[in-house]
Amino acid sequence: MDMRKPCFFVGIGGSGMMPLAMILHARGVPVAGSDRALDAGRVPAKFDALRDRGIDLYPQDGSGITSPDQVVIASAAVEDSVPDMVKAREVGAERMTRPELLSRLFNDAVLPIGVAGTSGKSTVTGMIARIFHSVGRDPTVMNGAVMKNFVADDAPFASALVGKGDAFVSEVDESDGSIALYNPKIAVLNNVSHDHKSMEELRALFGDFVRRADAAVINIGDAEAAAIAMTVDREQRLTFAVDREANLTARHLKPDPFGIAFDLYIAGDFRRRVTLAVPGAHNVANALAALGVALSTSIPPGRALDALEGFTGLKRRFERVGEAGGIAVIDDFGHNPDKIAATLDTCHAFPGRLLILFQPHGFGPLKVMRRDLVAMFAKKLAKGDELVLCDPVYQGGTVSRDVTSADIVADVAATGCNARHIPDRAAAAAHLVATAKPGDRILVMGARDDTLSLLAKDMLESIAARS
The missing domain is CATH 3.40.50.720 (NAD(P)-binding Rossmann-like Domain)
Structure with a gap:
C-alpha cells in the first residue's frame, strides 16, 4: 500500500x-x-x-x-x-x-511495543502511553479505548496519540489470529484464557508473538502466561506478578472502592508504596506490565511510577458514571469470563449488592465461552446479587444463534444463582432501576456497543428522577 x-x-x-x-x-x-x-x-x-x-x-x-x-x-x-x-x-x-494496515504501521516504527493478552490490553496500553508522554517520549499510541488522561475539548475521544517519538504502542488482537502479523521490539503478555480461540491456538499465537520480540514482559502470576515465559530466553524476558516472586512484584495490596495501593519490589528489593487511581488487583498487574515496558526502555522507575499514580483510567473500564439515591452506576467493558470476574472481585471487596446488566457482544462468543462464562458466574455471583442478560448486540449481517442469552441464564440459574433473561435491553435496564435500593451498585457490562455508556447514563438519570 x-x-x-x-x-x-x-x-x-x-x-x-x-x-x-x-x-x-x-x-x-x-x-x-x-x-x-x-x-x-x-x-x-x-x-x-x-x-x-x-x-x-x-x-x-x-x-x-x-x-x-x-x-x-x-x-x-x-x-x-x-x-x-x-x-x-x-x-x-x-x-x-484493519490489522493488515495497523501491523504495517506498527512494524515500520523504530520502537514497536505490542500489548497482548486476553484481558487488560487497553489499560496497559493506556498506562504505557501515560508514562511515555509524561517523560517526554512523545509516543504514537493505538488504543481500543478512550484514555481519560488525554481527553480534551478538541479530543473528546482520545483513543489515539500521534507523536514524534520513536515508540509506537499498540494493543494487539489475538481473536482473529492477526497477532501473527506484528513484529514487536517489546512485547507484553498479560494473561491467556479461553475467549475466541482454543487454548492450543492461543498458546501458539501468544508464544510466537513474545518470542519474536527483543524483550518480553510477561505476567507469571497467570499460569498460562508463566508457561509461555519459560519458552523465552532468560535474557529476553522480564517477569511480573502479584504476590509471587518475579522481576517486578506487588505485595500488601490495599483496595479502595475506586483505587488500590501496593508495595513494589524490584528484583526482590522493596522500592516504594504505590497508589493507583484505578481499582482492583488486575490493575496492579496492569501497572506492573507498564512498568516493565518502561524499564525495558531505560525510563527511571521513579518517574514511571509517578506517571502511573496519575493514570486516571479508560472510558468503560470500571467507569463510575455517578450515584443517586445511594445507588452507584458503573459502566464496564467486561465481556469475557476473566474480565467480568475481575470486575466482580473488585466490587465484592466492599459491601453492597450487585445488579448486573450484561449484554453479550455476539452469538458466536456466547457459543465459545458458554461453559467458562457459566462457571465464572456460578463462582463469582454473591448471595443477593442479580444478573440480567439481554439479547446480544446485533449490528447486522448473518449470524448463527446456536447459543443465546436465554441458554446462559438457564445454565446460571441451575447453579442456584439469581439470573434472568430479559430480551429487550431497555426493559432489562428498567427492571434493574426499579429493583435497585440504597447501597446497591448497578453494573452495565458488555463490549462492541458504545450505546451501553448512554444506557448507563440514562439509568442513573432514572434513579435520580425517582429519588
Whole structure:
C-alpha cells in the first residue's frame, strides 16, 4: 500500500478503527469513512468528533468510494455484501483489513511495543502511553479505548496519540489470529484464557508473538502466561506478578472502592508504596506490565511510577458514571469470563449488592465461552446479587444463534444463582432501576456497543428522577 493514498474506513466508528483513522489523518493521509452506527443515528458525538478533525463521513451506501486510487479498510464486522465493499470491487479500489494496515504501521516504527493478552490490553496500553508522554517520549499510541488522561475539548475521544517519538504502542488482537502479523521490539503478555480461540491456538499465537520480540514482559502470576515465559530466553524476558516472586512484584495490596495501593519490589528489593487511581488487583498487574515496558526502555522507575499514580483510567473500564439515591452506576467493558470476574472481585471487596446488566457482544462468543462464562458466574455471583442478560448486540449481517442469552441464564440459574433473561435491553435496564435500593451498585457490562455508556447514563438519570 502507498501510505499517501486516500483511505476509506468502512466501520470508522469501531473501537479499533477510529484511532487508526485518527493516526493516519494526523500523519497527513486523506481519510474518510462510513459506519452503520452513523446511518442509524447512534452515538452522534463520536462522529461529530471525526468531522471536527476534518474527516469526511458518508452513508454506508457506496457513495464515498469513487476511485481505484482509494484504499478501503474494513472492520471485521463488515460483510462483503455491504454496499461499500461491493462498490470497492466495482471501482477496483485496493482493500485491506484493519490489522493488515495497523501491523504495517506498527512494524515500520523504530520502537514497536505490542500489548497482548486476553484481558487488560487497553489499560496497559493506556498506562504505557501515560508514562511515555509524561517523560517526554512523545509516543504514537493505538488504543481500543478512550484514555481519560488525554481527553480534551478538541479530543473528546482520545483513543489515539500521534507523536514524534520513536515508540509506537499498540494493543494487539489475538481473536482473529492477526497477532501473527506484528513484529514487536517489546512485547507484553498479560494473561491467556479461553475467549475466541482454543487454548492450543492461543498458546501458539501468544508464544510466537513474545518470542519474536527483543524483550518480553510477561505476567507469571497467570499460569498460562508463566508457561509461555519459560519458552523465552532468560535474557529476553522480564517477569511480573502479584504476590509471587518475579522481576517486578506487588505485595500488601490495599483496595479502595475506586483505587488500590501496593508495595513494589524490584528484583526482590522493596522500592516504594504505590497508589493507583484505578481499582482492583488486575490493575496492579496492569501497572506492573507498564512498568516493565518502561524499564525495558531505560525510563527511571521513579518517574514511571509517578506517571502511573496519575493514570486516571479508560472510558468503560470500571467507569463510575455517578450515584443517586445511594445507588452507584458503573459502566464496564467486561465481556469475557476473566474480565467480568475481575470486575466482580473488585466490587465484592466492599459491601453492597450487585445488579448486573450484561449484554453479550455476539452469538458466536456466547457459543465459545458458554461453559467458562457459566462457571465464572456460578463462582463469582454473591448471595443477593442479580444478573440480567439481554439479547446480544446485533449490528447486522448473518449470524448463527446456536447459543443465546436465554441458554446462559438457564445454565446460571441451575447453579442456584439469581439470573434472568430479559430480551429487550431497555426493559432489562428498567427492571434493574426499579429493583435497585440504597447501597446497591448497578453494573452495565458488555463490549462492541458504545450505546451501553448512554444506557448507563440514562439509568442513573432514572434513579435520580425517582429519588
